[in-house]
Amino acid sequence: MAQIEPMDLDQPAPPRARDVLARRLADIVGLPSSRLTPRERWIVADLLHDLLRASDETLRQRVAQRLSTLNEAPHRLLRMLATDRFEVARPILEDCQALTDFDMLEIVQTGTIQHRTLVARREDVSETVAAALAAYGEPEVVERLLKNKTAILAAPTVDHLVGMALDNARFAPLLIRREELRPAQAFRLFWGCDGTDRRAILDRFAVDRTILIDASEDIFPMAQAEGWSDPLVGRILRYIDRRQRNREAIAMSPFVSLEQAMEALRREGVRRELVSEIATLSGIDDRLMTRMFDDLAGEPLAVLCKATGLKWENFQAGWAGLGRSEGPIMDQARHVYDMLSVEKAQTVLRYWNLSHEADRD
Template sequence: MANAEPFELIDEAPRRARNVLARRLTDIVGLPSSRLTPRERWIVADLLYDILRASDVPVRQRCARRLAGLLEAPGRLLRVLACDRYEIAQPILEESRALTDFDLLEIVQSGSLQHRMAIARRENISEIISAALVAAGEAPVVECVLKNQTTALAAPTLDRLVGAAQDEMRYARLLIRRPELRPSQAFRLFWDCEHPERVQILERFAVDRTILIDSTEDIFPMVSAEDGDDPLVTRVLRYIDRRQRNREAAELSPYGSLEGAIDAFAAEGGQAVIVEEIATLAAIHKRLLLRMMDDMAGEPLAILCKATGLKWPSFHGLWTGLGRHVQDESVELARKVHDSLSVEKAQTVLRYWNLSVEDGDKR
């Protein structure tokens, strides 16, 4: 940012004439455009710049407050005050509409935490500035950005924050309320949330697929006629299909069905061969199933049961097979999730998770 370095006072000794002159020049530079031409404003601003370099804090504060609401504020003067100590820069950083994204970006990169907090409180922050604020990695600034509902957040910034939520639970609670959050991001965020936030995610993003199913019903026979040669179509239809279970695998399974495999899991524990069979019968990746089993809260397994049409006793079979007690608060909360979701909504969540695992394999 050209000519935006903080003031280095030449002389801090109080000078009455100097301070009065600074106030007069500030009043002139703040006149509306109907009374002052741009050229006159630039000249006055250049004179004021030199005076302010030798003025005390109250004089600079007064000038900053005056310029904060001025759309025609001279850029050089505005930028240097915005880079000044925080108590001077604050009104400009929070209110000035004359600062450009370029100006703000430079202040984000060179200013203090307080400067970044002030910028985060601005109205209508652009995606570029919000990305720079988030990139700084300061939790108070990030929280301020997320609480500011006028801030625009780009998809890559949200992805970064969803990843950071694993270590900062406060981010998760704020991200759930953001209108920009997409289903794929929300279902990634799910794993790092507590029960109340998980319920919010499900209420907002676990939608049914009625329109998709009705609109694509005739495509399934087309794919069968083509022997499923198009992997892209197959991938999309796996998300849409009404069926969740792998019926062909059930015909070949030594356990006869998904319920039979879960009964064996409850009786024999988490043997790798049984886990593999449950994943195959449920038509999900084994890594996804293992992640669901590792989750101590139980909601993912409840979603698995609902999506595959399993009755609640099958959840108990999975839970006890993992060596856990059914008389547990987590089981009660998981039951509420199971009962609150329709089969289609549970399938939506499960399939997003499964596609996410597939996408991870491709990277």
């Protein structure tokens, strides 16, 4: 019997022998569990792993294609192919359902943007993998992830993507359609959106507070009896309260009403003291009022006016006081003013205000 000579690793194996051996090993790896024990599968996979590491791209690509539809291929072998050059990895990333989250994280971390884009397109991308993809901040990958209806986004991931959307407008409409988006995140996203996306946010998230009001009416006198000593309770009840204007502040104001303060804005223009007074009378944080006045679009001012019971002519007074002219932007603001009820406008305004108060704390 002829003795088998030891393998000379420095000499390339005959192309056909290596090709056939790789195909045979791949066939064995793919055998069902009824014909192959786990230990046998691991041994064969280790041999195939070593063979592929020393083989050219064409062979690796053929084996990847062969293994891409298998559900029982060892993960070490799959990860090696999935983190290979994109042309080799592609069939594994597109079709292989055996990859775990651990495998995906390694692919995300060691692969290229092309690898990450394909991972973002896969069905049922988990919260963990989605977070890893979003962390790279690559617009192409993020856009593909947001379009993937089967991907699951955790709240911190949505927070991160909302922050990205403030600098990349094309993410906003994709985020608005995501079921994971919560009101606080949507109203933060609002500030970086165009008119169309702003109206979409208001249409979806501006809701009334009837249930909250009915459930907490008896808590207001309790808090008042305690002298409003609990600041957290006070903050939440201010969100729930039917009233938006600060009646106590109006009694001490140099203006008879909020309407008169808006007329003063028309006459005198923007003054720091006047902006602060309008904020106080409206029951909101000074910084929020400044942000609303600084916004070049008219939707925030329209929300303010509707929430505080101001008429459209009061909006016009404020708009003129800000040095703005009539035109399409003002028409968009009128649309928002007309579409919102007082209750819904108050919901939006109070979410914004809670956010600014939380930042102050």
